[in-house]
Amino acid sequence: MEILNECPVCKAQTFENFIKCKDFTVSQELFQIVNCTTCGFKFTNPRPGPIEIGKYYESSDYISHSNSSKGIINKIYQVVRKRAINGKIHLINSEVGKSEKSILDIGCGTGEFLAACKSQGWKTKGIEPNDSARSQGINNFGLDVEKEEVLASLTERFEIISMWHVLEHVHLLRTRVKQLYSLLNDRGKAIIAVPNYTSADAEMYKEHWAAYDVPRHLYHFSPDLIKRLFKEEGLTHIKSLPMVYDSFYVSMLSEKYKSGSNNFFSAFRNGFMSNQKAGNNPERYSSVIYIFQKD
Numbered sequence: 001m002e003i004l005n006e007c008p009v010c011k012a013q014t015f016e017n018f019i020k021c022k023d024f025t026v027s028q029e030l031f032q033i034v035n036c037t038t039c040g041f042k043f044t045n046p047r048p049g050p051i052e053i054g055k056y057y058e059s060s061d062y063i064s065h066s067n068s069s070k071g072i073i074n075k076i077y078q079v080v081r082k083r084a085i086n087g088k089i090h091l092i093n094s095e096v097g098k099s100e101k102s103i104l105d106i107g108c109g110t111g112e113f114l115a116a117c118k119s120q121g122w123k124t125k126g127i128e129p130n131d132s133a134r135s136q137g138i139n140n141f142g143l144d145v146e147k148e149e150v151l152a153s154l155t156e157r158f159e160i161i162s163m164w165h166v167l168e169h170v171h172l173l174r175t176r177v178k179q180l181y182s183l184l185n186d187r188g189k190a191i192i193a194v195p196n197y198t199s200a201d202a203e204m205y206k207e208h209w210a211a212y213d214v215p216r217h218l219y220h221f222s223p224d225l226i227k228r229l230f231k232e233e234g235l236t237h238i239k240s241l242p243m244v245y246d247s248f249y250v251s252m253l254s255e256k257y258k259s260g261s262n263n264f265f266s267a268f269r270n271g272f273m274s275n276q277k278a279g280n281n282p283e284r285y286s287s288v289i290y291i292f293q294k295d
């Protein structure tokens with residue numbers, strides 16, 4: 001295990017326990033999430049290091065890598081994913097303006113989103129650390145997908161960099177935000193989707209909230225702190241958008257973790273309730289898309 005002695009956001013060294021969660025998908029081990037008493041940032045500590053974490057992704061249930069359509073929750077995930085891809089394409093088309101359409105998708109998984117970008121005339125590049133997922137993106141869609149290590153040496157620059165539910169998995173958080181800055185064209189935009197533990201569904205499910213997803217989720221972002229972190233690295237927040245399906249998907253998994261079985265009625269009710277409570281505030285939804293622009 002790796003222990004952080006310094007807060008990744010403010011560098012303070014005093015933490016208190018926030019919540020202890022179980023790894024329900026792979027190891028069934030318990031992990032502590034701590035709260036920085038200076039800035040309030042929440043992170044999993046201690047955590048598996050960059051090599052050790054590999055085994056916590058080894059599960060047939062880890063669907064963004066396996067693309068399996070077994071089981072009812074996976075089936076729903078596949079349907080929602082298709083819809084979500086259309087929404088993401090609409091978003092990047094509206095954010096890119098008249099400039100060249102180039103996108104780098106970090107953590108592109110099996111490549112469905114990037115393939116859709118490519119078919120819409122985007123110049124695409126993907127980064128994916130998982131070998132099997134990366135090969136699928138290359139072989140199924142003819143995409144240009146590389147390992148995570150190449151990020152540091154890329155000379156290309158992009159109008160859009162997207163990370164869909166990926167930043168919370170990255171060990172060297174501030175280093176990655178600095179990389180985003182240098183990989184963007186001037187006035188280019190980073191589109192970052194992460195779970196929101198300040199949402200109503202998180203508050204309701206507490207340690208069973210599926211989007212804590214320890215130890216794979218190393219960081220747990222509030223709207224204020226992700227904006228602060230990016231601002232410090234030259235990326236200004238310009239817009240937040242809600243991810244309205246996530247509360248349902250996360251509630252389905254959370255119900256399963258809480259009671260040991262599927263409970264679609266409660267999941268639907270709680271997902272709906274969470275969205276209702278968020279209303280017209282995008283930063284209260286279960287997951288949030290943040291758009292940052294290079295200064």
Ligand SMILES: [Zn+2]
Nearest residue numbers: 007010036039
């Ligand atoms: Zn801090």
